[in-house]
Amino acid sequence: MKATSKQSWAEPYKMKMVELLKMTTRQQRIRASKEAGFNTFLLKSEDVYIDLLTDSGTNSMSDRQWGAFMTGDEAYAGSKSYYALESAIQNHYGYKYIIPTHQGRAAENILSQILIKKGDIIPGNMYITTTRLHQELAGGVFHDIIIDEAHDPLNEHPFKGNVDIGKLEKLVKKYGAKKIPYVSLATNVNMAGGQPVSMTNLKELRAFTKKHGIRIIHDMTRVAENAWFIKQRDPNYKNKSVKSIVKEICSYTDGATMSAKKDGLVNIGGFMATNEWDVFEEARNLVVVYEGLHTYGGLAGRDMEAMAIGIAESLDDNHQRARIGQVEYLGQKMMACNIPIVKPIGGHGVFVDARAFLPHLTQDHFPAQALAAELYIESGVRTMERGIVSAGRKANGDNYYPKLELVRFTIPRRVYTQAHMDVVAESAARVFERRAGIKGLKMVYEPKYLRFFQARFEKL
Numbered sequence: 001m002k003a004t005s006k007q008s009w010a011e012p013y014k015m016k017m018v019e020l021l022k023m024t025t026r027q028q029r030i031r032a033s034k035e036a037g038f039n040t041f042l043l044k045s046e047d048v049y050i051d052l053l054t055d056s057g058t059n060s061m062s063d064r065q066w067g068a069f070m071t072g073d074e075a076y077a078g079s080k081s082y083y084a085l086e087s088a089i090q091n092h093y094g095y096k097y098i099i100p101t102h103q104g105r106a107a108e109n110i111l112s113q114i115l116i117k118k119g120d121i122i123p124g125n126m127y128i129t130t131t132r133l134h135q136e137l138a139g140g141v142f143h144d145i146i147i148d149e150a151h152d153p154l155n156e157h158p159f160k161g162n163v164d165i166g167k168l169e170k171l172v173k174k175y176g177a178k179k180i181p182y183v184s185l186a187t188n189v190n191m192a193g194g195q196p197v198s199m200t201n202l203k204e205l206r207a208f209t210k211k212h213g214i215r216i217i218h219d220m221t222r223v224a225e226n227a228w229f230i231k232q233r234d235p236n237y238k239n240k241s242v243k244s245i246v247k248e249i250c251s252y253t254d255g256a257t258m259s260a261k262k263d264g265l266v267n268i269g270g271f272m273a274t275n276e277w278d279v280f281e282e283a284r285n286l287v288v289v290y291e292g293l294h295t296y297g298g299l300a301g302r303d304m305e306a307m308a309i310g311i312a313e314s315l316d317d318n319h320q321r322a323r324i325g326q327v328e329y330l331g332q333k334m335m336a337c338n339i340p341i342v343k344p345i346g347g348h349g350v351f352v353d354a355r356a357f358l359p360h361l362t363q364d365h366f367p368a369q370a371l372a373a374e375l376y377i378e379s380g381v382r383t384m385e386r387g388i389v390s391a392g393r394k395a396n397g398d399n400y401y402p403k404l405e406l407v408r409f410t411i412p413r414r415v416y417t418q419a420h421m422d423v424v425a426e427s428a429a430r431v432f433e434r435r436a437g438i439k440g441l442k443m444v445y446e447p448k449y450l451r452f453f454q455a456r457f458e459k460l
Contacts, residue, residue, distance in 0.1 A: 037456025049380030072302030100297030104259025194346020365440025
């Protein structure tokens with residue numbers, strides 16, 4: 001046999017426990033999809049074969065994390081598990097003051113209430129659904145300052161999450177720095193397709209905001225994945241560890257919110273962090289109102305123990321190599337089938353360009369929502385819409401019309417095998433072959449906030 005230069009890789013773990021999956025028939029899936037109003041969020045999980053709806057809280061925890069469940073301190077006040085979490089965040093991320101919360105959006109709520117006044121301007125590198133809503137509810141107005149390349153699915157800029165400093169400068173000139181309480185910076189930008197921010201751009205942003213007295217608040221939900229891309233794409237960091245790159249990223253920011261249900265490798269949990277005592281003091285007051293005492297923040301002690309360990313595990317180079325390698329594997333399989341995806345392949349999932357997939361459907365007919373429904377009916381694979389439905393409405397009631405109309409194939413960490421990815425790619429390819437016959441949808445129920453979670457549709 002002829003030797004090959006290509007070396008295979010495998011996941012850096014072995015399985016101790018498995019969960020059996022349910023197989024359904026096409027007719028069962030058609031019925032389930034209709035009952036769910038063609039919204040994959042409203043499907044029952046027991047009717048899903050491979051669940052790529054989200055990477056939030058769907059990760060597999062390690063034996064060390066499960067073991068920590070048994071040592072969690074469930075004291076109402078002063079839990080030692082809180083101090084274990086505080087130490088992990090301070091050591092690995094470098095922030096001074098920590099407020100635990102039940103998940104990321106709780107931290108966003110508290111932060112927004114503290115820092116935002118009515119009429120404030122919040123620049124950010126592309127909107128995030130819950131983050132923007134909390135900013136708006138607090139009276140702020142979000143402005144997108146991501147680079148233009150991020151809105152082009154085919155552009156292969158290696159750091160499409162970068163902030164356009166010129167756009168930020170225009171906002172400062174127009175509104176004044178005092179109207180901008182902070183820049184909202186996401187590492188590994190979800191809505192752009194899981195695209196990273198470069199260290200060079202972050203340093204430039206830090207220099208600009210320092211000059212104008214503006215904070216940087218870090219949405220660090222997927223910061224370790226961002227660090228991996230910096231390691232791979234920036235020659236200055238190729239010999240540095242994910243752990244050290246993450247610490248440097250955080251050092252250029254003033255505070256953070258995190259949903260630890262992603263990079264933190266837990267099923268529930270998050271936190272708010274800050275380097276400012278006054279902000280911390282007010283957050284301690286508000287967390288008691290909304291979440292619980294400041295030493296548990298809506299979490300059980302066992303959850304804080306698991307989070308502390310998950311944070312450390314997320315920074316392991318081998319973990320990120322396998323995690324992002326699996327996403328890359330699925331993306332390459334899809335491209336081999338000529339399925340249009342966002343390039344470069346992102347960190348937490350493969351994002352299919354629904355506009356290019358279903359060019360006969362206008363955005364008002366919700367092509368990404370329709371495609372997600374068809375993918376489920378085809379094979380039981382659950383994905384999610386990231387387009388006009390997720391974008392929601394403006395204050396005047398008009399729809400936002402984002403340039404990106406995407407279906408997200410989000411891969412949970414340490415859950416599925418490469419064989420599952422083969423099934424997913426083959427399923428998507430079958431839908432692609434019959435794409436001309438896929439019909440659009442009309443929305444028949446729309447909730448007031450974050451409509452993508454609960455909206456219902458009917459086929460046209």
